[in-house]
Amino acid sequence: LEPLWLVGHTFAENTVGRLMERPPAVFATGASVGSVIEALREIVKQRMVTYVFVIEPAGRLVGVVAFRELVFADPNQTLDQIMLREPFSLRPQQPFVDAMREVVKRHYPVYPVCDDAGHLLGVVKGQTLFEQQAFEISAQAGSMVGVEKEERLATPWSRSFRFRHPWLLINLLTVFLAAAVVGFFESTINQLVVLATFLPVLAGQCGNLGAQSLAVTLRGMTLGELRGMSKLRLVGKEAWLGLLNGLVTGVVAGVGMYFASRGQTVADPVWLGAVTTAAMALCCALSGIAGATIPIVMRRMGADPATASGIFLSTITDISSMGVFLGLAALLLA
Amino acid sequence: LEPLWLVGHTFAENTVGRLMERPPAVFATGASVGSVIEALREIVKQRMVTYVFVIEPAGRLVGVVAFRELVFADPNQTLDQIMLREPFSLRPQQPFVDAMREVVKRHYPVYPVCDDAGHLLGVVKGQTLFEQQAFEISAQAGSMVGVEKEERLATPWSRSFRFRHPWLLINLLTVFLAAAVVGFFESTINQLVVLATFLPVLAGQCGNLGAQSLAVTLRGMTLGELRGMSKLRLVGKEAWLGLLNGLVTGVVAGVGMYFASRGQTVADPVWLGAVTTAAMALCCALSGIAGATIPIVMRRMGADPATASGIFLSTITDISSMGVFLGLAALLLA
Numbered sequence: 001l002e003p004l005w006l007v008g009h010t011f012a013e014n015t016v017g018r019l020m021e022r023p024p025a026v027f028a029t030g031a032s033v034g035s036v037i038e039a040l041r042e043i044v045k046q047r048m049v050t051y052v053f054v055i056e057p058a059g060r061l062v063g064v065v066a067f068r069e070l071v072f073a074d075p076n077q078t079l080d081q082i083m084l085r086e087p088f089s090l091r092p093q094q095p096f097v098d099a100m101r102e103v104v105k106r107h108y109p110v111y112p113v114c115d116d117a118g119h120l121l122g123v124v125k126g127q128t129l130f131e132q133q134a135f136e137i138s139a140q141a142g143s144m145v146g147v148e149k150e151e152r153l154a155t156p157w158s159r160s161f162r163f164r165h166p167w168l169l170i171n172l173l174t175v176f177l178a179a180a181v182v183g184f185f186e187s188t189i190n191q192l193v194v195l196a197t198f199l200p201v202l203a204g205q206c207g208n209l210g211a212q213s214l215a216v217t218l219r220g221m222t223l224g225e226l227r228g229m230s231k232l233r234l235v236g237k238e239a240w241l242g243l244l245n246g247l248v249t250g251v252v253a254g255v256g257m258y259f260a261s262r263g264q265t266v267a268d269p270v271w272l273g274a275v276t277t278a279a280m281a282l283c284c285a286l287s288g289i290a291g292a293t294i295p296i297v298m299r300r301m302g303a304d305p306a307t308a309s310g311i312f313l314s315t316i317t318d319i320s321s322m323g324v325f326l327g328l329a330a331l332l333l334a
Numbered sequence: 335l336e337p338l339w340l341v342g343h344t345f346a347e348n349t350v351g352r353l354m355e356r357p358p359a360v361f362a363t364g365a366s367v368g369s370v371i372e373a374l375r376e377i378v379k380q381r382m383v384t385y386v387f388v389i390e391p392a393g394r395l396v397g398v399v400a401f402r403e404l405v406f407a408d409p410n411q412t413l414d415q416i417m418l419r420e421p422f423s424l425r426p427q428q429p430f431v432d433a434m435r436e437v438v439k440r441h442y443p444v445y446p447v448c449d450d451a452g453h454l455l456g457v458v459k460g461q462t463l464f465e466q467q468a469f470e471i472s473a474q475a476g477s478m479v480g481v482e483k484e485e486r487l488a489t490p491w492s493r494s495f496r497f498r499h500p501w502l503l504i505n506l507l508t509v510f511l512a513a514a515v516v517g518f519f520e521s522t523i524n525q526l527v528v529l530a531t532f533l534p535v536l537a538g539q540c541g542n543l544g545a546q547s548l549a550v551t552l553r554g555m556t557l558g559e560l561r562g563m564s565k566l567r568l569v570g571k572e573a574w575l576g577l578l579n580g581l582v583t584g585v586v587a588g589v590g591m592y593f594a595s596r597g598q599t600v601a602d603p604v605w606l607g608a609v610t611t612a613a614m615a616l617c618c619a620l621s622g623i624a625g626a627t628i629p630i631v632m633r634r635m636g637a638d639p640a641t642a643s644g645i646f647l648s649t650i651t652d653i654s655s656m657g658v659f660l661g662l663a664a665l666l667l668a
Contacts, residue, residue, distance in 0.1 A: 037405055044402065067401035068378065071371055104468070107461035109443060127441035130464060134438070137468060138556045141475040142549030145542050153554035153563060157571050164546050165579055168539070172583045175538030176590065183531040183594070189523075196530035197517040200537065200652055204509030205502070207541075208479050208645060212498050215476030220487035222472045229487060237491050245499055249506045256510065260517070311542060318534055 016099050017092030019129070020113050020122030025052045027079055029062060034075030036065075050110045053120055054079045061112055061120040063087060089114040092121055099124075100133045101224060137222055144214070144310035146171065171311050178203075178318035185326035191333050192272075194261050195326060201253050202279060202321040206287040209245055210317045211310065213238040213291025218306055221295060231296055238288035246284025250277035267332050275332055279325035283317070290316040350433050351426030353463070354447050354456030359386045361413055363396060368409030370399075384444045387454055388413045395423060395446055395454040423448040426455055433458075434467045435558060471556055478548070478644035480505065505645050512537075512652035519660035525667050526606075528595050529660060535587050536613060536655040540621040543579055544651045545644065547572040547625025552640055555629060565630055572622035580618025584611035601666050609666055613659035617651070620658075624650040 011017025024047040027036055036052060043049055052070075054063035063083025073082045089112040090099050103111060103126065111129075113122045139149040146167025151160055182189075182199065189195050217234065220226045226234070254277035261269045294312050295305035345351025358381040361370055370386060377383055386404075388397035397417030407416045423446040424433050437445060437460065445463070447456045473483040480501025485494055516523075516533065523529050551568065554560045560568070588611035595603045628646050629639035 041406055044406075049402070067405050068383070070405045071401050072375055072378075104465065105461075107443065107459075107464060109441065125441075127439075130441055131438065134467060134471060134557065137471045138474070138553045140472070141478060142546065142553055144475060145545040145549060147546050147549055151550060152557075153550065153559040153568060157575055160550075160571070160575055161578055164575070165582065168543060168546075168579050168583055169586075171542045172535075172539055172586060175535045178534040178538060179531050179590075182534060183528070186527050186531065189530050190527045193520050193524045193527070193530075194517070196523050196527075196533070197513050197520065199530070199533060200512040200516060200656065201506075201509045203534065203537070204512060204648060204652060205506055208505045208648070209502060211479040211644065212476065212481050212502075215479060215481055216485060216487065216494075219472045219476055223468065223486075225487040234487060237494070241491055241494055241498070244495055245502050248499070249502055252503075252506060256513075310545065314538060314542070318538060322534065 011092050014096050015092060016090045016094045016096065016113055016124055017121075019096075019124045019132070020092065021125070023053050023112070023120065023123045025049045026055055026120065027052055029054055029056060029078065029080040029083075031079050032075065033070060033073045033077045033079070033082065036079060037070060037075070040070075051112075052079070053112055053123075054083045055120055059120060060118040061087065061089060061114050064112070087112060089118075089120075090124060091116065096129070096132050097136060100129055100136070103129055104133075140218060140222070140306045143304065143306040144218075144308070146308055146311060167308060167311060170308070171314075174311060174315035175318070177315060178322060181319050181323045182326065185330055188326055188330040188333060192261070192264060192266050192329070194257075194264070195329055197260065198253070198257060198276060198325065199322050201256075202276075202283065202325045203318050205246075205249055205253070205280065206283045206317040206321040207314055209242055209284050210287030210291040210313050213242065213288045214294060214309055214313050215291075217292045217295050218309070221299065221305055226296075235289055235292045235296075238292040239285050240288075242288025243281055243285040246281040247277070250280030250284070253277065253280050267329075271332055272329070275328040276325070279321070279328055283321040283324050286320050287313075287317045290320075345426050348430050349426060350424045350428045350430065350447055350458055351455075353430075353458045353466070354426065355459070357387050357446070357454065357457045359383045360389055360454065361386055363388055363390060363412065363414040363417075365413050366409065367404060367407045367411045367413070367416065370413060371404060371409070385446075386413070387446055387457075388417045389454055393454060394452040395421065395448050397421060398446070421446060423452075423454075424458060425450065430463070430466050431470060434463055434470070437463055438467075474552060474556070474640045477638070477640040478552075478642070480642055480645060501642060501645060504642070505648075508645060508649035509652070511649060512656060515653050515657045516660065519664055522660055522664040522667055525600050526595070526598060526663070528591075528598070529663055531594065532587070532591060532610060532659065533656050535590075536610075536617065536659045537652050539580075539583055539587070539614065540617045540651040540655040541648055543576055543618050544621030544625040544647050547576065547622045548628060548643055548647050549625075551626045551629050552643070555633065555639055560630075569623055569626045569630075572626040573619050574622075576622025577615055577619040580615040581611070584614030584618070587611065587614050601663075605666055606663070609662040610659065613655070613662055617655040617658050620654050621647075621651045624654075 052065040064087040069082045148163040254273035257276040258273035261272045299305040386399040398421040403416045482497040588607035591610040592607035633639040
C-alpha cells in the first residue's frame with residue numbers, strides 16, 4: 001500500500017524537500033472508517049498522528065481526513081466518503097520562503113508534500129516552517145549589513161570572521177568612494193575648515209533617514225504588503241517624508257552652521273547656513289528615495305532584497321550628502 | 335454551564351487578552367463521550383472546533399480533549415477519563431512576546447487562556463500569535479533606526495512623519511556630538527586637510543562593523559539563544575572579531591593614507607598610515623563591543639533592546655572612530 005517515500009532523497013538546500021518527514025498514517029480510498037480507526041489505535045502509540053492521508057493505488061494524494069471527521073463518521077463508511085478532497089499540498093522543490101508565504105494564512109499542524117503529478121512524498125510540520133520563518137525574518141537586520149543568515153551566537157569566531165569579512169571589504173571600497181568625494185573638495189575644506197565639522201552631521205542624518213525608508217520597505221515586502229501596490233507611490237512617499245524631515249533638521253543644522261562659521265571671512269555665514277539647510281533637505285529626499293528603491297530593484301534583479309542593502313544605502317547617502325554639501329559650499333566660495 | 339467569559343473585557347495593549355476569542359466547545363468533567371459527540375455534531379456546523387475544553391462546575395479548566403481521544407474512546411466513558419489533565423494555558427495579561435516565546439515549541443492550533451486561579455477565559459488561535467510574531471520580528475530593523483512597530487506601507491505620510499521625526503531629531507543631536515568632536519580637532523585638520531578625507535572611511539567602516547555585532551546580538555535575543563549564555567564571552571567574541579576585521583581593513587586604509595599624504599610636509603606619511611591602521615583596529619574593536627553591549631544593557635534596563643539601538647550605536651562609532659583617529663593624528667602633528 002505504501003507509495004515511494006522520497007524522504008531522504010536529495011533536494012536543494014532551503015527547499016521544502018529538506019524538511020520532509022514520513023507521513024505516519026496513509027490509507028487507500030476504499031478503506032472503511034472502522035478498520036482505519038483500529039489501525040490508528042496502534043499507530044498513535046508510536047507516532048503523533050494529526051491527519052490521515054488518503055491515496056489512490058498509484059500513490060496520488062486524493063484526500064485528507066482529520067480525527068474530527070472520523071468521530072462523526074459511521075464505521076462502515078469508506079474514507080473517500082468523508083475525506084476532504086483535493087487537499088492543499090506543498091511541492092518538495094519549493095523554497096522555504098515561498099512555502100511560508102502560502103501557509104501563513106492556513107496554519108495547519110502538518111502539510112502534505114506532493115510531486116507535480118500529485119504523488120504523496122512526505123509531510124512537513126507547520127512548526128518546522130514556523131521556526132524557519134522566525135529564523136529567516138530575524139536574519140534581516142544582519143543581512144542588511146553583511147551577516148549571513150546561518151550565523152548564530154554560538155558560531156565559532158573564525159567562521160563568523162569568514163562570514164562577515166568579505167562584506168566589510170566591500171564596505172571599505174564604498175567608504176573609499178565617499179572619501180574620494182571629500183578629497184575632491186580638499187581645497188574647499190582648506191579654505192573653510194568648519195565644513196569638515198559638518199560632514200558627520202550631513203552623512204549621519206541622511207544615513208539614518210535612508211535606513212528608516214529601507215527598513216519600512218523591506219518590512220512591507222516581508223509582510224506581503226507590496227503586492228498590488230504602486231511602487232512609484234511608495235518611493236514618492238519616502239521622498240516627500242525625506243524632504244520634510246530634511247527641511248526641519250536642515251534648518252537646525254543651518255542655524256548651527258551660521259554660529260559655527262561667524263568668525264571667518266571667506267563666505268557669508270548666512271549663506272553658509274542656507275547651503276547647509278538646502279543640502280540637508282535635498283539629500284534627505286534622495287536618501288528616502290534610495291532607501292525605498294534599493295530593495296525593490298534588488299528583488300527585481302532576482303537577488304534577496306535585504307542582502308547588503310544597508311551597505312549600498314550608506315554608499316549612496318554618504319556620497320550624495322557630502323558631495324552635495326561640499327559642492328554647494330564650493331560654489332559659494334568660488 | 336458556561337463560565338464567565340471575559341472576552342471583550344479590557345486588557346492592556348499588546349497582551350494575550352486582546353487576542354482572545356470565545357471557546358466554541360466547553361463541557362463539564364462528568365459529560366459522557368457519546369453526549370459530547372452528539373452536541374459537537376451541531377456545534378461544528380457553526381464554528382471551527384479543534385479541542386474540547388473540560389471545566390469544573392466553578393469554571394476552572396481541568397482538561398483538554400482532542401478529537402483523536404474521542405475517536406478511540408467508548409461512548410459511555412466520561413470526559414475526565416480521557417482528557418489530558420493540567421493542560422498548558424496562557425494568561426490574559428501576558429505580553430505577546432512572552433506568549434510567543436512559550437508557544438513556539440508547541441505550535442498548537444489553539445491555546446486556552448486562563449486567569450491565575452485557572453478559570454477558562456477564552457482561547458487564542460495559534461495563527462493569531464504566529465502573525466503577531468512575524469509582525470514583531472519584521473519590525474526590528476526599522477525599530478533600530480526609529481521606526482515605530484505600527485508603521486505599515488499604507489500608513490499615511492503625516493502619521494509616518496509624526497512616528498519617525500522625533501527619532502531623527504534625537505539622531506540630529508547625536509550627530510552634532512560627532513561634529514563637536516571633529517570641531518575640537520579643527521586646527522589639526524587645518525594643518526593637514528587630508529585627514530578630513532579619511533573621516534568617512536573610519537566612521538563608515540566602524541559603523542557597519544558595529545551594526546553587524548548589534549544585529550547578531552539582537553537576533554540571538556529574538557531566537558532565545560542568549561539565555562544561559564555568558565554575556566561576557568559574547569562581547570569578547572565581538573571585540574575580537576572587530577579587532578581582526580579592523581586590522582585587515584585598517585592596513586588597507588593605512589596604505590591609502592600613506593599614498594594620499596605623500597605630498598605634504600607636516601608629518602611622516604608612514605606614521606600617518608600607521609596611525610590610520612591603529613585607529614581603525616582599535617575603533618573597530620570598540621564598535622564590536624558597543625554593538626553587542628547596547629541591546630544587552632537596554633534589555634537589562636527594561637527597554638526594548640532594538641528600539642533606537644542603531645542610533646545609539648552610530649553615536650558611539652562616529653564619536654570614537656573620528657575622535658581616536660583625529661586624536662592620534664593630533665599627537666603625531668604636535
